[in-house]
Amino acid sequence: MNNTKIPLIKIPLSQEAHTIAKHFAAQQATPLKGKQVYLNTLAVYAVDNYLKWLQIATDLSQSDSWNPICQTLSDVADLVLTNIGQLECCRVLPQEKSFWISPQATENRVGYIAVQFSENLNEVNLLGFIIDVNTSHLPIQIPLNRLQPLECFLDYISTYKTPINLHDWLKTQVEYSWQTIEDLFRGSSLALGVRNEPQFNNQSIFIRRGKQIDLGGDRVILLLTFSPSSIENEWDIGLQVYPTERQIYLPSDLQLVVLDERGIPFPNLEARARDEDLCLQLALSGRQGELFSVKLTLADVSITEDFLI
Amino acid sequence: MDERLKQMIAAVCQHPAGSLQWRRAIHRLLIELQQLPGLLKSSHPDYLHALNLTWEKVSRDICKDFEPRSHSLQQSLVHWINSYLYWRIKDLHSLKVTNSISLDRPFGREGSISFIEQLSDTGLNTPSLSGIDAYIEQLQQQTLQRLSLKIEYYIEQDPFKKLQDCYPRDYPNCHCQLLSQRRYLKEPPDTFQNIAQVLNMPLKQLTNHWYGRCKPLLQEISKELGYQPFENL
Numbered sequence: 001m002n003n004t005k006i007p008l009i010k011i012p013l014s015q016e017a018h019t020i021a022k023h024f025a026a027q028q029a030t031p032l033k034g035k036q037v038y039l040n041t042l043a044v045y046a047v048d049n050y051l052k053w054l055q056i057a058t059d060l061s062q063s064d065s066w067n068p069i070c071q072t073l074s075d076v077a078d079l080v081l082t083n084i085g086q087l088e089c090c091r092v093l094p095q096e097k098s099f100w101i102s103p104q105a106t107e108n109r110v111g112y113i114a115v116q117f118s119e120n121l122n123e124v125n126l127l128g129f130i131i132d133v134n135t136s137h138l139p140i141q142i143p144l145n146r147l148q149p150l151e152c153f154l155d156y157i158s159t160y161k162t163p164i165n166l167h168d169w170l171k172t173q174v175e176y177s178w179q180t181i182e183d184l185f186r187g188s189s190l191a192l193g194v195r196n197e198p199q200f201n202n203q204s205i206f207i208r209r210g211k212q213i214d215l216g217g218d219r220v221i222l223l224l225t226f227s228p229s230s231i232e233n234e235w236d237i238g239l240q241v242y243p244t245e246r247q248i249y250l251p252s253d254l255q256l257v258v259l260d261e262r263g264i265p266f267p268n269l270e271a272r273a274r275d276e277d278l279c280l281q282l283a284l285s286g287r288q289g290e291l292f293s294v295k296l297t298l299a300d301v302s303i304t305e306d307f308l309i
Numbered sequence: 310m311d312e313r314l315k316q317m318i319a320a321v322c323q324h325p326a327g328s329l330q331w332r333r334a335i336h337r338l339l340i341e342l343q344q345l346p347g348l349l350k351s352s353h354p355d356y357l358h359a360l361n362l363t364w365e366k367v368s369r370d371i372c373k374d375f376e377p378r379s380h381s382l383q384q385s386l387v388h389w390i391n392s393y394l395y396w397r398i399k400d401l402h403s404l405k406v407t408n409s410i411s412l413d414r415p416f417g418r419e420g421s422i423s424f425i426e427q428l429s430d431t432g433l434n435t436p437s438l439s440g441i442d443a444y445i446e447q448l449q450q451q452t453l454q455r456l457s458l459k460i461e462y463y464i465e466q467d468p469f470k471k472l473q474d475c476y477p478r479d480y481p482n483c484h485c486q487l488l489s490q491r492r493y494l495k496e497p498p499d500t501f502q503n504i505a506q507v508l509n510m511p512l513k514q515l516t517n518h519w520y521g522r523c524k525p526l527l528q529e530i531s532k533e534l535g536y537q538p539f540e541n542l
Contacts, residue, residue, distance in 0.1 A: 009340050014358035018435040026448045027536060029458050034445040049361055053368045054335060055327045068536035069527050072460060073493035093438065103497040120437045122357060138497050151333050158329040177327035212325035219325065 008116075008125040009150065011046040018121070020045065024071055033072070040065055040077035043089040043115040046124045047079055055177070056157070057082035065089075074104035083162045085110040092116040092127060092144070101133055101140040111156065114147055129153035163291055163306035166226045166235070169207045178209040184221055185245065212244065216301035218251045219244045222294065224307075234285050235309050239294060241273075241280040249276045254298050256280045261291035311382040317341055322372040335368050342367065342390065345383060349391040351398065354434075359397035366393055459534045460527075464489045475526055477518045480510050485523035492519070 021041035025034040044065045051058050062080040064070035078086040088109050092099045099114055114127040128147025133140050168174070206227030213222050225238035239258070243250050250273040258269035271280040286292065286309045295304045317338045324331040343364075350356075367390060377385040436444035464486065467473055472486035491499040501519070505512040 007340050007344055009336065010343055012357040012360045013435075014361055015354055015435065016358060022448060025445055028449065031442055031446040031449060034449055035441055038441065038445060049365075053339065053365050054332045055368070056332070067528065069460060069524075069531040074498075104492075107501065117438060119439065121435060121441075150336060154329060154332045154336065158332075177325075214325055214328065 008127060009050065010123050010125055011050050012123050013042055013046060013121055017042055017045045024068070027068060028072060036075055037071050039091045039117065040071070040075070040089070042117070042121065043077050043091045043124065044079050046115060047087070047089045047113055047126070050126060051079075051081070054154070075102035076104050078105065078109070081110065081157065082168075083164065084157055084160045088112045089115050090142075094119050096144075098141050098143045101142065103138045106133060106135045106138065106140065110160070111153065112142070113150075113153065114142075114144065126150055129156075131156060163293075163308040165308045166224075166237075167288070167309070169209065169226060170205075174209055178211050178224075181208060181210065181223075184210045184212070208238075211305070213296055213303050213305075215251075215254075215296060215298040215303060218254075218298055219246075220250060220254065220296065222296065222305070224294075229285050231285070233287055235288065236283065236285045237292075237307075237309075239280075239282045239284075241271075241296065242278070249273075249278060250280065251298055252277070254280065254296065256282060257295045257297070258282060258284055259293040259295055259304070261293075263293070265295075266292075314341065314382050314386065318371060318375075326369075326372075335371075338371070339364060339368065342386065345387050345390075347384075347387045347391075349394050353398055353402070355398050355401035359394055359401055362397050363390060363394045460531060460536075461494060463530060463534065464494060471526065471530065472523075475522055477514060477522075480508060480514070480518075483508050483510060483515060483518060485526055488515075488519055488523050489527065 021038045024041050025038040028034040028037050044060070044063065048058050048060060059080040059082050060066050063086070064074070064076045064078050070076055077089045077091065079089055081087055086109050088101065088105045088111070090099045090101060090105075090112050092114050094117060101112060105112075111129055111131045112133065113129050116125045116127050118124065127144060129150055129152055130142060130147055133142065164178075169178075206225055208223060208225040210221050210223040213220055221242045221244055223238075223240040223242065225236075225240075227236050228234075229236045239256065241250065241254070241256055252273055252275045254273040256271045257265045259265050266284070269282055269284055271282055273280055284292070288309050290309045291306065292309070293304050293306045295302055317334070320334040321331060321338055324334065375386070375389055378388065379385050464472065467486045472489060473484045476482070476484040488504065491504055501512060501516055505515045508515070
């Protein structure tokens with residue numbers, strides 16, 4: 001075991017963090033419980049900030065740790081990662097070489113991040129990550145040397161492929177990687193062309209977002225437009241693929257396909273770029289609750305995005 | 310050092326923002342930047358909040374807005390970070406200041422922001438780990454009711470039978486009072502596996518009922534009892 005200290009990422013604990021922690025702690029029955037809630041709140045707040053820096057979407061309002069009843073009746077410090085699950089933010093005090101996981105926190109967790117407090121509670125260090133815990137002896141104590149580096153956490157959550165819920169987009173809960181036209185095409189003349197397209201279905205309510213997709217070196221932009229159909233309970237979806245601002249044309253032979261929930265391509269929902277094509281387009285509609293996937297293929301590289309209507 | 314920083318920034322900018330590779334690279338870059346000598350430090354009450362916002366901005370804009378201004382990449386980075394940090398402290402502070410204190414002094418060399426230090430009269434009003442027990446005790450004495458005792462009592466008594474009357478159609482024994490008692494009033498709590506076995510019902514149906522009906526019901530009850538969720542987020 002070498003003695004060099006690996007630098008860790010530090011997250012400041014602002015006045016706002018303490019104000020929230022104070023608010024929650026004040027409502028607890030005993031000082032001991034209050035302290036637990038205070039520190040849990042700071043831990044969750046800090047991890048939430050870190051995930052913001054990394055553009056990983058979270059939902060504090062759905063987290064048990066932000067819910068007064070759950071705070072009171074259990075020892076939890078979870079943070080909901082949108083479309084992924086609950087991440088437990090485990091508190092570690094400065095001199096400790098291990099930390100505890102409460103029984104309530106052993107169920108329904110995608111993993112555990114260790115959050116080490118500074119003595120003056122001005123900042124925390126994120127020490128590392130662990131996925132699984134052995135629940136045969138509760139409560140569980142984890143020694144710090146069992147932790148994996150945070151990069152493992154980033155790798156791990158990227159394997160979670162839950163479908164993107166398009167209805168969440170209507171409530172403006174959009175994942176970071178899906179951006180508005182303005183952000184995607186900043187400064188490019190292409191943006192004008194895209195924005196001036198006729199409005200989808202004559203509806204004034206629609207949402208359009210795009211994402212950069214990396215196909216083994218070639219990058220394209222996938223746009224998805226989502227709006228209510230003129231048929232009741234149905235929704236219209238428009239798909240467009242554009243080159244990024246560095247190219248004029250799409251890479252030739254780029255293929256765009258829509259798959260059903262079993263992964264089988266829909267007949268007639270396929271488009272292929274020829275030489276000097278500016279854009280690929282497909283349109284489809286479906287009912288709420290239906291799943292579909294959009295697959296882009298170039299040579300031997302394929303990227304699939306899954307959606308839930 | 311400059312070469313290392315240059316490579317780390319390039320590693321970030323060659324991937325689309327939000328992708329796995331981008332996140333890994335940004336994580337490493339942020340750690341590196343946090344260690345740079347010459348970063349602005351302050352005991353101003355808004356400093357930590359501003360610092361948080363600054364790291365967020367760095368990750369968002371390092372590939373778009375940053376251009377090295379001097380021959381030293383490291384110095385350019387520190388200056389870029391410090392400028393943003395300084396202005397954020399100023400913004401956050403001016404949101405609170407009601408009388409007109411002039412903050413117009415030229416941005417000094419790295420580290421010499423002493424006038425900002427002078428403005429922080431009370432410093433941070435937050436506890437340290439060694440003082441936290443006393444702090445919490447005092448805090449709780451200011452809260453008139455012991456809300457958590459109320460919720461425990463409510464679960465046990467279920468005065469209006471709200472909890473007992475909430476169960477999945479085929480399993481009247483699987484009501485919210487029983488579940489609340491076993492999950493919240495037992496130490497350690499019963500596992501869902503265990504409860505499903507005792508009630509002789511499918512696990513999925515049990516957890517669906519717990520998360521879909523009982524937890525929201527408890528939340529409603531807690532509001533009636535006087536719990537306040539944190540609204541101003």
